[in-house]
Amino acid sequence: MISPAHTTDPEIVVAPRDASKVSLFRRVLRNPLAVASMGFLAIAVITALFAHFLAPHDPNTAVIQNVLAPPNSENLLGADGAGRDVLSRLIFGAQFSLAGALVALLTSMIIGVSGGWLAGYFGKWIDTAWTWVISLMMALPTIIVLLAARAVVGPSLWLSMLIFGVMLSPAFFRLVYASVTAVRNELYVDAARVSGLGDGRIIAVHILSVVRAPIVIQSAIVGGIALAVQSGLEFLGLGDINVPTWGSMLSDGFTNLYTSPMLILWPALAIGLTLISLTLLANSLRDELERSNAPRKQRRKAKAPAATEAEAPSEIIRHEESGAPDGEVVLEVTNLSVGYPSPDGGLKKVVHDVSLTVRRGEVHGLVGESGSGKTQTAWSILRLLPEGGKIVGGSIHFQGRDLAKVSERDMQKIRGRSIAYIPQEPMSNLDPSFTIGSQLVEPMQIQLGISAREAKERALSLLARVGIPHPERTFAAYPHEVSGGMAQRVLIAGAISCNPDLLIADEPTTALDVTVQAEVLDLLRDLQKEFRMAVVLVTHNFGVVADLCDRVSVMRLGRIVETGPTEPIFESPRHPYTQELLGAILSEAEPRGPLVTAGNSASASPKGAVR
């Protein structure tokens, strides 16, 4: 029977699939304001693109007898103070004004987004350098910089917009930096790294998905600001007089405000409507995003059951093997020491001279109290120590290579392919933005070089192998649609997907319900025997050690205090710490009775104490 605590909550159903799958663009299309904004912007862009065909006259040809002419059959919107056709200038104005804003937008986007990514993802000196440059930019008064630039380089629309773009880049930098630093330490990003994905791939897949939507919204806002500032500069007469822009038309209209008031109306309308459209569009996009991020709880529909742990088969077919493993040595850790920089400038060692050997088909348990260095040892083997952590001594020989010395590039090929990892918290190790299937398929394609179709077939058969009852449905599901136990099965499927030689499991059942724990341990045992993997199992649970491990190393304060085959250690522990740990396990003896207190001697009978 499955404990209700870890079956999929019956009140929580598969998120409204059609809602979550509908693209942001299609959802925005349901908003009339957004549609009107997009309609106006589309007209402006088409006008800008086809200005040469649409404009009835050359925008710069001045006809002296047309000066300030009112609307007539030749000049439909009249002529300006220099006798140029207003309609043609308005049409070409769309081209130059929007192109100018685009130059500023693209410049700020390229600098801000790439800088935010690099600084946020890689941190360290890259972060410091970028933050310093961006702070400097923010400290500079933009309008003074633009005026100074105009004085130096002349009245160039493109150059001033390029410089303005550089000044606007902090808007993108801060946004992307904040998103990336928030996601960088998510466990699913670590999980992607463990499965062998490189930094480029992780940035492109897991991090881009997070910042994509905010970037789109910010683009609409920054585009509007660029258009407004550009028009302002042109209005002040700081622009190029040979380039027809809405800002320069505004300036001309203002000069002739009392004689021809209509001249200011057209560019003001064009600028105003474009800015309003961009703002409304940005707001609609933000609203839609916020709505789609709202909690996805909904009553279960009778005919759409979620894939639940309860559906997992209660019996898993086993391929029993007996006898102690005597296979080749897969992993040999010798005198491993790990350290972190301490505040006094020295080094604080958290793992001291740890040595262990794991053979093919053998499960080696690392056991000990919290903080004893189990995880640091495991992460050293994967060469994925947290920031600041360093292997400061010893060697980690895996299939003839010292992992402490191989390049990061080679390590990427080893992780996920030859050494796989099962984490403690299954849910946090799956990226909530992607389906389970895509998260299984991608590492397989990279590590095994197989096609998407082959990877999908393999993923489906692995899902079936780890006891998931409806592989197709789980393959298409998002992580929040499955229970914790199912998610752990998915991660186990991912870990064994490339037939690893060594599996590192870091407290793989700690976050699961007791009943599901037993099933997942059974599954691990079966798979380990079937694939004859060497396994390093990190746990603080002697029950798990007794259940799974051939050998065990007891750790305390970063050192191994006792190591050897499991049975003899359980039967006659030699080190006092091992004895203490084993002594702390609840014995199967009869439970003690309640405390005997004065006046309560009636309840002193042990029998009476058993409830």
Ligand SMILES: Nc1ncnc2c1ncn2[C@@H]1O[C@H](COP(=O)(O)OP(=O)(O)OP(=O)(O)O)[C@@H](O)[C@H]1O
């Ligand atoms: N980023 C870090 N910087 C400095 N010290 C660290 C860091 N991470 C871990 N440590 C230290 O390393 C030691 C070992 O930690 P580790 O996580 O390996 O313990 P553990 O045995 O796995 O414990 P648990 O069962 O609680 O996970 C601890 O004393 C811890 O304080």
